[in-house]
Amino acid sequence: MKKFLIRICVFFIIIFLIDIFIGRVLSYMVANAKDGDFKACNYICDESLDDILVFGSSRAVRHYNPSIIGDSLGMACFNCGQDGMGVILNYGRYQLHCQNHRPKLIIYDILPAFDLLKNDNHKYLKWLMPYYDKKGIPDIFDSVDFAEFFKMRSMMYRYNSIYINVIANYVPTNCSRNIGYKPIDVSVDTIIINDHRKESVLTYDSVKIAFLNKMLDLSKETVFVFVVSPIFYEFDTTPLELVKKMCKEKGAHYIDFSNHPKYNHNVSYFSDGVHMNKRGADEFSRDLVRELKQRKILQIHNYDRKD
Amino acid sequence: MIFNSFNFVVFFPLIFLLYYIIPVRFGKARNAFLLFVSYLLYLQWKPIYALFLLGVTLVTYFSALLLPKVSKPYLLLVASVLLTIFPLFFFKYFNFVNESLLGVLELIGIRWNINGLNWAIPVGISFFTFQALGYLWDVYYKRIEAENDFLSYALFISFFPSILSGPINKASLVIPQIKNLRTYFDYEKAVKGARFLLWGMFMKVAVADRLAIFVDTVYEDYMANTGLTCFAASVFYSLQIYADFAGYSLMAIGVGKILGFELTENFRRPYFAVSVTEFWHRWHISLSTWLKDYIYIPLGGSRCSKGRNYWNIFVTFFVSGIWHGANWTFIIWGCVHGICQIFEKILGQQKNNYGLMGTIIKILLTFLIVNFAWIFFRMPTISDALGMIIHIFDISQPMTVDIPQKSHLLVLFILIAKDFLDEYYSKLKNLFDKSILIRWSIYIIVFVIIMLQGVFGADQFIYVGF
Numbered sequence: 001m002k003k004f005l006i007r008i009c010v011f012f013i014i015i016f017l018i019d020i021f022i023g024r025v026l027s028y029m030v031a032n033a034k035d036g037d038f039k040a041c042n043y044i045c046d047e048s049l050d051d052i053l054v055f056g057s058s059r060a061v062r063h064y065n066p067s068i069i070g071d072s073l074g075m076a077c078f079n080c081g082q083d084g085m086g087v088i089l090n091y092g093r094y095q096l097h098c099q100n101h102r103p104k105l106i107i108y109d110i111l112p113a114f115d116l117l118k119n120d121n122h123k124y125l126k127w128l129m130p131y132y133d134k135k136g137i138p139d140i141f142d143s144v145d146f147a148e149f150f151k152m153r154s155m156m157y158r159y160n161s162i163y164i165n166v167i168a169n170y171v172p173t174n175c176s177r178n179i180g181y182k183p184i185d186v187s188v189d190t191i192i193i194n195d196h197r198k199e200s201v202l203t204y205d206s207v208k209i210a211f212l213n214k215m216l217d218l219s220k221e222t223v224f225v226f227v228v229s230p231i232f233y234e235f236d237t238t239p240l241e242l243v244k245k246m247c248k249e250k251g252a253h254y255i256d257f258s259n260h261p262k263y264n265h266n267v268s269y270f271s272d273g274v275h276m277n278k279r280g281a282d283e284f285s286r287d288l289v290r291e292l293k294q295r296k297i298l299q300i301h302n303y304d305r306k307d
Numbered sequence: 308m309i310f311n312s313f314n315f316v317v318f319f320p321l322i323f324l325l326y327y328i329i330p331v332r333f334g335k336a337r338n339a340f341l342l343f344v345s346y347l348l349y350l351q352w353k354p355i356y357a358l359f360l361l362g363v364t365l366v367t368y369f370s371a372l373l374l375p376k377v378s379k380p381y382l383l384l385v386a387s388v389l390l391t392i393f394p395l396f397f398f399k400y401f402n403f404v405n406e407s408l409l410g411v412l413e414l415i416g417i418r419w420n421i422n423g424l425n426w427a428i429p430v431g432i433s434f435f436t437f438q439a440l441g442y443l444w445d446v447y448y449k450r451i452e453a454e455n456d457f458l459s460y461a462l463f464i465s466f467f468p469s470i471l472s473g474p475i476n477k478a479s480l481v482i483p484q485i486k487n488l489r490t491y492f493d494y495e496k497a498v499k500g501a502r503f504l505l506w507g508m509f510m511k512v513a514v515a516d517r518l519a520i521f522v523d524t525v526y527e528d529y530m531a532n533t534g535l536t537c538f539a540a541s542v543f544y545s546l547q548i549y550a551d552f553a554g555y556s557l558m559a560i561g562v563g564k565i566l567g568f569e570l571t572e573n574f575r576r577p578y579f580a581v582s583v584t585e586f587w588h589r590w591h592i593s594l595s596t597w598l599k600d601y602i603y604i605p606l607g608g609s610r611c612s613k614g615r616n617y618w619n620i621f622v623t624f625f626v627s628g629i630w631h632g633a634n635w636t637f638i639i640w641g642c643v644h645g646i647c648q649i650f651e652k653i654l655g656q657q658k659n660n661y662g663l664m665g666t667i668i669k670i671l672l673t674f675l676i677v678n679f680a681w682i683f684f685r686m687p688t689i690s691d692a693l694g695m696i697i698h699i700f701d702i703s704q705p706m707t708v709d710i711p712q713k714s715h716l717l718v719l720f721i722l723i724a725k726d727f728l729d730e731y732y733s734k735l736k737n738l739f740d741k742s743i744l745i746r747w748s749i750y751i752i753v754f755v756i757i758m759l760q761g762v763f764g765a766d767q768f769i770y771v772g773f
Binding site: 022 | 313327491492494497498501517531712713714747750751754755758759760761762763764
């Protein structure tokens, strides 16, 4: 028994030392990322002085061309979207960004599955884990699951499932990729779009909604616009009624392009059922700017420099 | 208790310490402690359902005691079996039978409406019910004597490592271990148990749960993916369910070993089987043994005419399908396995008889059959399963495979390589046993991969749902 317990203890002491070593190496790599998602992440949290920030999931990453939006509105714009992520990550990133700089306009591409409805919230913490030591981040983890506090004691676990991205983003590549906006260049002829959405029961996630409210509260001096970007097929906007209500209460704006006839079923603008290609993204970015100007959203808040 | 949960990490060391604080001479106290812990953990789910566990235990315990004493033991056996199986039927099959009967009645023009149940199924009910029934039949067939000590019997039924997802242990294996004074602490056994626990954890959190992310995405919307991506997802599901269930079984056996118990082996590298028949000698061995002992052999087994033998095989796997779930998809899955085994028997293809190339071809062929049968197992309806199979073979789509996270492939490689070495190069195990450096390096690497690649916020084990 004694021998067994001693060996178990020795094993965990070795693991503890390895945990610190691997954790520190990966932490260094994140802090010095030269490319990709971590470079973007570091930029959003520590460097960005952009006046317009775009948040959201992969639809945000693919649909909002910061050059078009920034140039048209006369302000610097950065696309902070992240594939498969929702409000939990976006709130975390926005909070870190606000510690250095307050943007003037937030464009939030909202998607019910990631921002409103109930599903496993652990996955939305993935890209925040390396930044766990930063101010305000532990509270986000606690809101999702109290056990995260204990898991985060492991330095290695903070890179769970993203260690390959960390290494890839640290190693310099010859062909440097853009960070932020990632357009899809797909030839129109080869796309396959299938509409096999299944009806499911709508259950709002109180955790996600609380983070949406927190994000709005954090942006009292910022123009906040929720946008539903175009989708190939007809889109059920019922779950978004709650967002409209929140906008009314908190003075945010809501623009819906989901059932816009120009985009619906227009294969030339899409790469798949939910993501637009570069052509669609550019067209949509121009339409969005036009809509923002028509509604005089920036003028209302005295932020419009051009007009 | 789910082994990949935060609760397990906190409570198991505590259970371990408290259990070994009790001196070995107080064997009954050690058993009582384990029984108390087992019920306490079961109560965590839904306290009221512990009554069904207790009910099944009481019914089978007293029936087994009465069986040798009554004049018509068969009648008592039938009554006890019906009583034992009633909660399982009620919770698991009521809705299915109800819906199927109403469907048939509607076909002949009778419209009737009986509301289905919307209750959660008591966890592990299929496992502890089958374990208790196995004991009852063993007593009836005089393979074992009825157990007088209720404490020992109750612990056999509710033993916490195996109650949720098996293995379905035989009374003849576990009850003697409970009753006899176990050695205070068996170092070799505990080390082996810890090893099983570590590898089981790797299989579950680093392989099964990691694969599940890709598999679930594709299966939920298969038409939005190419046929080749769907095929890759089906292969990944085959590996996911293996890693999930075999991982759980290994952890259960590992926890048992750490506490000084030997539980039934449940998996033996099933995807290296050269036929579907052999697959069932390697997959969920405790269930296959149960079905063989209590369904196949009582029906006549193979000691009867060929036609009758084929029928026996079919019925056995039909029952296996029903056991897995109350849905026609499970029944079809069971029937596919039964029919394949009948064909193998007719063609004499149950074993390999073609040399190395023959072995490779037969392993691949068996894997493909099992793989396509898993599609029925995974899909919610038969039409979805058929839809996905048709979609896989639709050659009009682009021949591309989209696997977003390539790190899946690393853990899969480790899993397959380990099974391959165990299957064909078992002598390498000597090197592992002799060199502490190699052994500890492997332990540490596996642990590090679990930390870096494991999914820790995941749901339950797939088989807990059965």
